[in-house]
Amino acid sequence: MRKMRCVTARRPSDVGALVCLLLAQVGILAGSLCAGTAAAKPAATEADHLLALRLDGSYDPERGLLEATARLTFAGSADERRLWLAEGMQLSSLSVAGEPLTDFSHEAGECVLRCPPGGDLELSYSGCLDQSADPFVVTGSSLRTGRQTAPGGEGPVDDCRFLSYVRDFYPHPRLDFAALQMTLRLPEGWNCLGSGTRSGGGPAVGDCGFRFENPSAKGMALVCGRFQPIGILSGPLTVRLYGWPGFDLDSHFNTAEIGRILSFYERRFGPLGTNELSILFRRGQWLGGVSYSGLIVMSVDAGKPLRTTAVQRRPRLESALAMSDAGTDLLAHEFAHQWWGGIVSWKTTADNWITEGLATYSSLIYMKGLQGEKAYERIRRDLRRFVKRFAGKAAPAEGGKLRWVFKNPDVYQSQVYAKPALMLAELADTLGEDELLRRLRSILETHRYRSLGTEEFLDLLGGGDPGLRLRLNEWILSRDLPGDLSSKKR
Secondary structure, eight states, X not given: XXXXXXXXXXXXXXXXXXXXXXXXXXXXXXXXXXOGGGGGSOOOOGGGOEEEEXXXXXXXXXXXXXXXXXXXXXXSOOSEEEEEOOTTEEEEEEEETTEEXXXXXXXXXXXXXXXXXXXXXXXXXXXXXXXXXXXXXXXXXXXXOSOOXXXXXXXXXXXXXXXXXXXXXXXXXXXXXXXXXXXXXXXXXXXXXXSSEEEEOSSOOTTTOEEEEEEEEESOOEEEESOEEEEEEOSSSEEEEEESTTOOGGGTSOHHHHHHHHXXXXXXXXXXXXXXXXXXXXXXXXXXXXXXXXXXXXXXXXXXXXXXXOOOOOSSOOOXXXXXXXHHXXXXXXXXXXXXXXXXXXXXXXXXXXXXXXXXXXXXXHHHHHHOXXXXXXXXXXXXXXXXXXXXXXXXXXXXXXXXXXXXXXXXXXXXXXXXXXXXXXXXXXXXXXXHHHHXXXXXXXXXXXXXXXXXXXXXXXXXXXXXXXXXXXXXXXXXXXXXHXXXXX
């Protein structure tokens, strides 16, 4: 068989380079869903579209050692496959439809495979993953609360290890919505949560380990740690709560708020289409959150209970994630990503204003229902002042690159979080909130488990009205802050 020459892939997005910008105040979410290193990956053809992925492996969180076998099913055949797999991983075997494959290269995190037509692709690999000190340097939305180390200053705040898709811990062509199944065996004493419904395992025993299934998600993520179950909230959607030993949920968050937020969003956006959601409260240095499909992780400052030190209002808004009360706002933002990110996502990092803007707007209307119209209008004015501080510097449609261009992360936050939320609030004024919510529900229904680009999303939002479409362009494609439409009408 002809040998393939090695291909060097240049990946301008380096995970480590995100640290200084994202943890300075606020990062991107996921479901979050952020792309991280995926931003540099070339677009895949339809034949490269990943339909399903099964992962079976063992992971030692202390050493970062991962051994796994992944089975990938694609939409069509291709002579060549390009997959991304962490550079530290060594391939031990590859096969297509059960036949060994020897014509491949793996360099700089990119695998190039020369494939015979048809059949599933199976890869076995192992190696040591870089042990990130804190997942929120890559994927989290964080708010500083003042404490920089654990109580007493005794080193790392907790031992959580994140295997998020941005770290390429499994082979994939790009971030597609796909059916995912993952099984992971861990050393005794470690627990695991993942993207999707937990279908097996308690403490890892024998060959069972921890198993998670998701009928369709944009990338898979796992979090390992010595946390434990702390409660279950029953309802149409079962919410399983986890925390570190001794964690007192009620001293940080209002447990009843979780059910209220979910009920609020279900009435407005429709059901999630899943029966279960897991929430992990982990001990961190900042108040923050990250959302994957079926999994939310909240980073909690263990030394500052939120219920006694809630963020107070200031003359000038400091964060689009703390519009009124930091804990409630952040919960509302992360829950919203189960719809905006978990069901409909963005196509490229230039389009990630779609999910961040919608999550911020969702938080805004939740606060309106909680505090009333007067508080809602005040928060909108604060958001507008926040965006105005950076008017002329960037546009929401410039997306992820704003983190690199500007040293001040507030520029990114104002454009990707706050400005699109203001656009949606104005659209609700123009159309009526019921009509806007109808359009948003329609997008969730007709584009379920799809990634949308800016132009396509704005077309759907505009509903075929050319004048309205131009107004939406002013908000998203322009670097300027549009004037108040109500004052223009007068």
